[in-house]
Amino acid sequence: xxxxxxxxxxxxxxxxxxxxxxxxxxxxxxxxxxxxxVKADHGWMALELExxxxxxxxxxxWLKDRGVQVDPIERDVIxx
Amino acid sequence: MEKxxxxxxxxxxxxxxxxxxxxxxxxxxxxxxxxxxxxxxxxVTRESIAAGPPSMWRYxxxxxxxxxAAVGHHVGFTxxxxxxxxxxxxxxxxxxxxxxxxxxxxxxxxxxxxxxAVTKALEFGFDTVACASTGNLANSVAAHAAEGRxxxxxxxxxxxxxxxxxxTLVYSPTLVAVHGxxxxxxRLCSEIADKYRWAFVxxxxxPYYSEGSKSYGFEIIEQLGWQTPxxxxxxxxxxxxxxxxxxxxxxxKTLGLVDGPVRTKMHAAQALGCGPIVTMxxxxxxxxxxxxxxxxxxxxxIGNPADGYYAYKAAKESGGAGEHATDEEIVEGMLLLARTxxxxxxTAGGVTIAAAKKLIERGVIPRDESIVICVTGNGLxxxxxxxxxLETHVKIKPSLSAFDRALADLKSQTS
Numbered sequence: 001x002x003x004x005x006x007x008x009x010x011x012x013x014x015x016x017x018x019x020x021x022x023x024x025x026x027x028x029x030x031x032x033x034x035x036x037x038v039k040a041d042h043g044w045m046a047l048e049l050e051x052x053x054x055x056x057x058x059x060x061x062w063l064k065d066r067g068v069q070v071d072p073i074e075r076d077v078i079x080x
Numbered sequence: 081m082e083k084x085x086x087x088x089x090x091x092x093x094x095x096x097x098x099x100x101x102x103x104x105x106x107x108x109x110x111x112x113x114x115x116x117x118x119x120x121x122x123x124v125t126r127e128s129i130a131a132g133p134p135s136m137w138r139y140x141x142x143x144x145x146x147x148x149a150a151v152g153h154h155v156g157f158t159x160x161x162x163x164x165x166x167x168x169x170x171x172x173x174x175x176x177x178x179x180x181x182x183x184x185x186x187x188x189x190x191x192x193x194x195x196x197a198v199t200k201a202l203e204f205g206f207d208t209v210a211c212a213s214t215g216n217l218a219n220s221v222a223a224h225a226a227e228g229r230x231x232x233x234x235x236x237x238x239x240x241x242x243x244x245x246x247x248t249l250v251y252s253p254t255l256v257a258v259h260g261x262x263x264x265x266x267r268l269c270s271e272i273a274d275k276y277r278w279a280f281v282x283x284x285x286x287p288y289y290s291e292g293s294k295s296y297g298f299e300i301i302e303q304l305g306w307q308t309p310x311x312x313x314x315x316x317x318x319x320x321x322x323x324x325x326x327x328x329x330x331x332x333k334t335l336g337l338v339d340g341p342v343r344t345k346m347h348a349a350q351a352l353g354c355g356p357i358v359t360m361x362x363x364x365x366x367x368x369x370x371x372x373x374x375x376x377x378x379x380x381x382i383g384n385p386a387d388g389y390y391a392y393k394a395a396k397e398s399g400g401a402g403e404h405a406t407d408e409e410i411v412e413g414m415l416l417l418a419r420t421x422x423x424x425x426x427t428a429g430g431v432t433i434a435a436a437k438k439l440i441e442r443g444v445i446p447r448d449e450s451i452v453i454c455v456t457g458n459g460l461x462x463x464x465x466x467x468x469x470l471e472t473h474v475k476i477k478p479s480l481s482a483f484d485r486a487l488a489d490l491k492s493q494t495s
Contacts (some may be wrong), residue, residue: 005108007488009384017120020456033110042367045085046108053361070263072270073108075386076318078262079282080379 002053004060009069010043019068020045027051027059046073084144085256087287088114090390098144098203102286110386111287113144114346117334121368124335124375129298133157136449142331143196143295144288150202151228152195154184156295159302160452164362165420169441176309177417178300181425186223186247187218187458188379188426189296194298196292198224204339207231208278212269214240222251225372233278234266235269237262245460249361290387293321297328306337308344310449311400311435315428315456316348316357316379318379319387325454326394346395347445348402349435351375351410351427357385360392362404368392373476376407376465378417379429379457401444405434411469412457413437424459432456 010019016036023029029051036045049056051071087096102111124141132138136156137149159179169174180189194217201209209228210381212223212235215442225232232253240257249255273280273408281289294403302309308329314322326346344449349360353375357366366390372406373381385391395402403412417423425433436453459466474490476482 005103006340007108035107037367039367042369063486064263070267071370071384071385073103074270074273074286074383075258076382077266077269077273077283078214078217078235079217080214080317080381 001050001073004049004056004057006047006049006060007071007074008045008047008063009071010038010045011069012041014067015040015043017066019063019066021033023049023063027055027062029055029059031038037044050059083116083120083141083403085114085116087111100206100284101202102284107277112292113287115142115331116329124315125476126337128221129302129337134298136195137290137469139295139298142328144197144291145196146203148272148425149195151224152185152191152198152380156193156196157236157299158183158301158406161423163419163421163453166392166417166453169416169420170437172447172451176300176304176450176452177289177421177423177455177474178296178452179423179455180296181423181429181455181459186219188217188220189218189293189456190220191245192295193289193292194220197281197289198228198230199277200232200285200288202228202283205280206277206279208227208233208276208336209424210234210273210276210280211282212236212265215461217282218248219305219461222253225253226251233267235272237265243464249252261383288478289313290320290324294328294331296321296454296456297325298332300325301329301338301472303333304450304452306332306339308338308340308342309452310343310346310438311347311445312454313349313439313451314454315377315380316350316385316391317355317420317428318380318385319348319389319391320347320453321358321456322346323387323394326398330477337355342361344398345445346398346400347439348391348395348400349432349436350402350404351377351431352404352406353377354381354383355402355404356383357388357391358363358402358404361395361400364396366392366420375410375427377410377431379428401439401440403435405431405438405444409434409438414466417455418459423455425455426457426459426462427465428457429459429490430457430465 089104355371372386414430
């Protein structure tokens with residue numbers, strides 16, 4: 001099992017969609033939300049994803065394809 | 081003197097022992113160094129600071145290292161210049177430029193944070209330091225690792241221009257060029273930092289690393305004779321420098337080292353092509369909307385800044401504002417500083433000059449109040465930003481008569 005600590009940022013268009021539910025249901029990932037702030041027009045979640053390594057990769061790719069920004073928990077790892 | 085309580089989560093307040101960790105295991109909030117101000121009060125005095133070396137290490141008691149500095153002994157204590165010519169141009173009474181374009185050894189304020197991180201890495205017994213960077217941070221990590229006889233790994237996106245690599249490669253680090261998008265490289269570096277027992281300066285050492293920025297703020301206050309200026313304009317990338325200057329001012333106040341009340345308003349400066357923190361301040365919202373950077377101010381190009389929220393809070397708390405600068409205004413800012421004060425800053429400095437000018441013109445910063453403009457890097461690092469915008473004025477054949485004619489032409493043009 002692999003783990004990943006990420007921060008998801010949701011654009012307005014995705015606020016009403018059950019993104020986290022789909023991650024659990026479709027990719028068989030264990031989700032542990034540690035902190036979040038979701039408003040009517042914007043939202044973010046700091047969470048831990050756990051699952052098969054391939055499923056994690058597919059889940060992250062699916063998130064990005066849907067328009068969710070996926071960052072490592074530190075966010076700005078690359079610094080100018 | 082036991083000066084540290086350890087680390088503390090900025091979100092949930094949980095305490096951790098001083099260790100190379102950076103994220104709260106409970107809420108994933110960022111960790112910050114927690115000092116015992118009660119023990120420091122009366123011990124850290126203006127006199128004890130003045131008795132220290134002419135470098136950032138004169139504030140060693142307020143930095144998170146246990147012993148002496150291990151590297152970067154000459155970092156900091158850069159000039160705070162009374163910029164009379166610039167003040168005249170801006171129509172202001174009192175303008176100062178805090179000039180880290182001459183910070184030793186790698187000509188940017190990043191030397192301050194890296195010197196602390198590398199010293200702390202040695203204290204924790206690490207033999208390897210690392211970072212992921214496209215510019216100033218890479219230069220500084222490689223330089224300080226060389227001085228400290230540490231191995232260093234520098235990760236860069238594979239498409240980075242060759243010219244930007246030279247000032248890092250010269251120190252003989254292991255440079256790893258990663259093929260992939262910015263997001264892929266970012267995530268890979270996070271995973272590497274998690275897996276290897278290296279001091280990744282801006283990841284697992286971030287709580288210590290970021291404290292080095294406080295020295296920039298300490299110096300401003302000491303160099304102003306322990307007075308706080310009414311305005312400080314700070315360039316923002318990740319937002320850390322902004323929050324740490326504010327923290328520095330508050331620490332000096334807590335320790336009784338500041339004359340009078342803290343009157344400083346902290347203003348954020350960002351490029352229009354990458355300005356999510358300034359957008360938060362302008363819209364007065366604590367929601368940071370990430371952006372895809374598109375600006376010549378590469379050294380400020382962080383689209384989802386980790387300290388954005390805290391920078392917004394510091395701006396609010398101090399009563400400060402924020403301003404964006406277009407690429408054109410950034411170049412004009414660089415040229416204005418060079419033309420008036422003889423200081424060649426990189427694009428980030430152009431951003432602060434431009435933002436200051438706009439804040440003054442908008443009346444946000446009154447012309448009769450004291451203003452400190454932060455210049456954090458050297459223009460010789462980013463000459464490409466000016467490449468096609470400057471031209472040779474006079475081209476002549478090698479004869480005195482040719483020069484005489486050219487000079488006469490010039491005089492007639494300007495008369």
